[in-house]
Amino acid sequence: MKSFFLVLSFFALVASFALASDPSPLQDFCVADNASKVFVNGKVCKDPKLAQANDFFFCGLNKPGNTANPLGSRVTPVNVAQIPGLNTLGISLVRIDYARGGQNPPHTHPRATEILTVLEGSLYVGFVTSNPDNRLITKTIQKGDVFVFPEGLIHFQQNVGSKNAVAIAALSSQNPGVITIANAVFGSKPAISNDVLAKAFQVDKKVVNRLQSQFWMDNN
Template identity: 55%
Template sequence: MKGVQYLVAFVLLALASKLVSASDPGPLQDFCVAINDTKDGVFVNGNSARTPSLQPQKTSSCLASTFLEIHQTKSLVRIDYAPYCGLNPPHTHPRATEILVIVEGTLSVGFVISNTDNRLFTKVLYPRDVFIFPEGMIHFQFNMGSTNAVAFFALNSQSPGVITIANAVFGSDPTINPDVLAKAFQLDQNIVKQLQSRFWWDNN
């Protein structure tokens, strides 16, 4: 009798694992050929891929970093970081793992795991180094060097999503009640209001 119970339990677990196996659907199109003439192109959502620029991109005054989307689904991006201060601020991709390859300069990168121990994994990267940011983890990149840094990153989803922590928390519209943020961050309410009054950038 126990053998039958084990068999039934095993079958139910096998079926349950099939039913709860949820993931990003397979890509509708997993390549995008960069072209010079739109007549010859392969398109994603009506748009062609871009040829990656070898020229440094202008950096914004807020972040001192600039994004150049190579693939129309935002799953392949070049980012330029200004010396000493170029930053891709703490953010998360709820539906994608990110892989970053640095091709120029020096970057300090890291991610924080779960709420259980909030452990930080960090590393300084040099040209040809690779770093992986797991799906859903809060992560960042910062140029601590004296020269420009350039990196390419790819995401394993056509819809990775991005939530920039400071933008979401202090730049929401309408604003989150300052009492909530003051208690959550253990800050004076005036500091919270000051943070909420600042211009929050769009790095999507």
């Protein structure tokens, strides 16, 4: 009986991992019908007979993003919003441009693991493991190098080279989502109580008020 429950627990654990990412498709494709008013977990499929090549196509990833902003970076996403044919396929892409010293600030993707390849330049990259260790894992990577950011963990990239940098990243979701830490904590609408944040960060409320008064830009 004890063995039975151990086996049952094992399969329950495996099943939980299997459901931790986008569900597998049940047909060749499910082109998103962006005109549909029906709300589902993902996007409603349009009639597959109406699918066209442009439903699976995106043009422009060769064009540099505008990095003239306080972060010095720009993310160009290619997910289900840009390619309707990605619906249910569990994958997406981004191009990230970095000015000299530019940064893609600490953020998480709640629904995706990310694998990043440097096309040009030199990047200092890293992620932080979950509680209780909160261990920082970092590396400086060059053109042609690849680095992985596990699903849901806080991660970042910064250009540490002498010229502009470019990277391409693939993500294991058609819509990975982005939570930029500073924006979410200090730029939420309405604002999180300064009592809560002062206690959480163990700083004076004046510091929290100053941070909440900043403009927290989005580089996506």
